[in-house]
Amino acid sequence: MKTVYFALMLCLLSCGTNNDQQSGTTKASSNTTMSQDELIETGQSLFLQKCSSCHAVNMTLTGPALKGVEKRWHSKDNLYAFIRNSQEVIAKDAYAKDLFESNHKLQMPPFADLKDNDILAILAYIKNASISARH
């Protein structure tokens, strides 16, 4: 009779250990959504890699200052498409055509590999940088 109790105790103990390991795995894989801070950080690093050679937020460089850029575009789709391939949008959007002509017809290079989320992050960074630097 004693041996049966002992075996039962052993089973309960080892079952407990297994459960602990399982809850550990669930915790590690549940963190998938990006916070606003992480979005801005991702946007900043993309901006520095790909855009800052021609653009600043508050100052005109080769390209226009990007502060408030989302408000200047009537169509969000065209803004995203312009960043991926400006020439395509200049052909069909009057605002983009004017912009191109008033920037000495300098052609912005295409960034076809940027995903919607990458552009969202870059725009979040621009918006955040416009708020924190008031000049």
Ligand code: HEC
């Ligand atoms: C080689 C220079 C260059 C680089 C690099 C560049 N741009 Fe541009 N960008 C321009 C120029 C020049 C314009 C003005 C429009 C035109 O000439 O077609 C422009 C215009 C824009 C506009 C429209 C601005 C407005 O006032 O409406 C946006 C938005 C923009 N760029 C975003 C970006 C983003 C995001 C990146 C990085 C992923 C980037 N650009 C990289 C040169 C550049």
